[in-house]
Amino acid sequence: GENVEQHPSTLSVQEGDSAVIKCTYSDSASNYFPWYKQELGKRPQLIIDIRSNVGEKKDQRIAVTLNKTAKHFSLHITETQPEDSAVYFCAAIHGSSNTGKLIFGQGTTLQVKP
Amino acid sequence: GAGVSQTPSNKVTEKGKYVELRCDPISGHTALYWYRQSLGQGPEFLIYFQGTGAADDSGLPNDRFFAVRPEGSVSTLKIQRTERGDSAVYLCASSLNRKETQYFGPGTRLLVL
Numbered sequence: 001g002e003n004v005e006q007h008p009s010t011l012s013v014q015e016g017d018s019a020v021i022k023c024t025y026s027d028s029a030s031n032y033f034p035w036y037k038q039e040l041g042k043r044p045q046l047i048i049d050i051r052s053n054v055g056e057k058k059d060q061r062i063a064v065t066l067n068k069t070a071k072h073f074s075l076h077i078t079e080t081q082p083e084d085s086a087v088y089f090c091a092a093i094h095g096s097s098n099t100g101k102l103i104f105g106q107g108t109t110l111q112v113k114p
Numbered sequence: 115g116a117g118v119s120q121t122p123s124n125k126v127t128e129k130g131k132y133v134e135l136r137c138d139p140i141s142g143h144t145a146l147y148w149y150r151q152s153l154g155q156g157p158e159f160l161i162y163f164q165g166t167g168a169a170d171d172s173g174l175p176n177d178r179f180f181a182v183r184p185e186g187s188v189s190t191l192k193i194q195r196t197e198r199g200d201s202a203v204y205l206c207a208s209s210l211n212r213k214e215t216q217y218f219g220p221g222t223r224l225l226v227l
Binding site: 006032034036042043044045046049089091094098099100101102103104105106107 | 118145147149154155156157158159162164169170172173205209211212213214215216217218219220221
């Protein structure tokens with residue numbers, strides 16, 4: 001079935017450095033890829049998303065790139081700040097069905113050290 | 115505007131009991147999803163409603179789990195004969211339609227003793 005793999009599981013960076021999180025997906029019919037940020041005990045919040053008709057999208061310090069051929073997509077955070085510390089989840093919409101069912105990666109715990 | 119809300123925020127129950135978890139989606143959102151999140155894991159899909167109908171219930175783990183959305187807005191997830199393995203955070207999400215951004219509620223943390 002559909003699967004999304006996410007790496008690394010934990011990431012520690014110094015404030016001001018960049019952070020990159022990578023995901024691969026198995027369903028070639030997937031066409032929508034959101035990224036969610038989840039702080040401890042809080043709801044997942046969408047930070048950026050990308051559809052399969054574009055290769056890159058940027059929103060201030062956050063960017064996402066998509067390689068459909070290789071079936072992988074990445075989150076890039078530049079100039080990291082301590083408030084970026086959280087768990088980040090990638091997801092892919094289940095492309096082979098008529099639902100908006102999201103398949104999530106296992107999550108990356110990002111720690112930004114001041 | 116108001117986001118997705120869920121009640122209760124926490125629920126403690128005993129093994130074998132019945133529980134109901136409620137989700138109030140964003141007004142006007144026709145698509146509603148239930149996910150389950152275990153500690154240290156990503157959310158796992160349970161069921162998707164388009165309007166009043168369950169369009170995809172392929173993620174429900176067994177027949178102890180059931181969900182309804184009778185008027186196309188509020189949804190209730192029902193778990194019968196709860197087991198300790200049901201302990202998790204149950205998240206609800208809604209979107210304008212199935213192709214749009216899903217907005218999550220704060221979740222209900224269920225603990226089965």
